Amino acid sequence: MSGIVIHLPEQGGGAAVTLRLGPGERVRFGRGSARTPIELRLDDESVSRLAGEIRATDDHWQLSNLSATHGYLVENPEGAGEYLRVPPRRVGAPIPFEFSRVVLPSRRETPLSFQVFAPDHVYVDPQAPGGGSWESRTLTAYSLDETATYFLVLVALCEPWLRDRSPVAVPTTPQVVERLSGPGAHPGLTARAVSSHIDYLADEKLRIAATPAADGSDRAGRRNGKREAVVALALKFGIVREEHLALLPPRAEPAERGR
Structure with missing residues (x-):
């Protein structure tokens, strides 16, 4: 933990x-x-x-x-x-x-x-049998709460792959904020909050090793690398799947975006 x-x-x-x-x-x-x-x-x-x-x-x-x-x-x-x-x-x-x-x-x-x-909340594998002692039970390798905002951010990052299969790039933080804004979306979600959720996913939930940099000049590159690593792991192990797209707010029509 x-x-x-x-x-x-x-x-x-x-x-x-x-x-x-x-x-x-x-x-x-x-x-x-x-x-x-x-x-x-x-x-x-x-x-x-x-x-x-x-x-x-x-x-x-x-x-x-x-x-x-x-x-x-x-x-x-x-x-x-x-x-x-x-x-x-x-x-x-x-x-x-x-x-x-x-x-x-x-x-x-x-x-x-x-x-x-908080410390990582651990969940029992839903496919594991109910009997036996706690020590003998199988735990999930990546215990994510699908009702939490950090999971919604993760779904928004993975959405282009799940819909198109061949996206050009991982969504940027401002793009995630825009995707999760609007009617029925998470209120008051800022770019700083999204960045904090991405850090939490990478460092605590998915335990992705940090990429060292010689100085602060490569901060943007490390941020992009962290987002890409989060998406790659989530898709590779099926942590985010097509059915999770239903958690996202409805996509705005082109006419609505231009208003």
């Missing part, structure tokens, strides 16, 4: 932050100070110096709310409004969602939040 990925979007002109935790590792978050070291800094005066802690376990993650006054929300962006509240001083609250958004109270107009991708 993999660890967790924590992603803090850009805030106040600062760069985005991505942290990875293995089982048993922890990250403290808050405003921080010289005497209060933290690993995930949240620049907001309404956040405590030491606001909380995230700890990764084998199959989930835990959130400790170290604030004495404020409760925190953990939202499931995939769950149609599903969320749980972690009250002040609650230690080690287990979070069951595979993809979460942690929201802290703030004086800002937009909520202060960061994302957590």
Whole structure:
């Protein structure tokens, strides 16, 4: 089982932050100070110096709310409004969602939040017999949730191959955003969110080895290579199939695109 990925979007002109935790590792978050070291800094005066802690376990993650006054929300962006509240001083609250958004109270107009991708949720092979001990059961090699947004992104990346069989190139991130927008589609899906889902698929779900680069000049090439590797593996092992195309929103007609 993999660890967790924590992603803090850009805030106040600062760069985005991505942290990875293995089982048993922890990250403290808050405003921080010289005497209060933290690993995930949240620049907001309404956040405590030491606001909380995230700890990764084998199959989930835990959130400790170290604030004495404020409760925190953990939202499931995939769950149609599903969320749980972690009250002040609650230690080690287990979070069951595979993809979460942690929201802290703030004086800002937009909520202060960061994302957590949970440890890999493991599923029993649907073709395996029901009897026997847990140790004897067969697990799926690639355990993906077909109701999750990251899987929808994966289907959009694979769509040209499944429909045409001979596409010129893998869809770009903006093309995926455009494909998943419109009526009945996933609301508010940005290019940055799509890139995060692709990273999660490549690094955690499909476990594709990263391609090293000598410097940052080849960043675009590595991004394209990651998308191509994700699509190749998903099609090669039948992770995405033609029936999954039904998950995508209806394709816009040419006349509608020109409006």
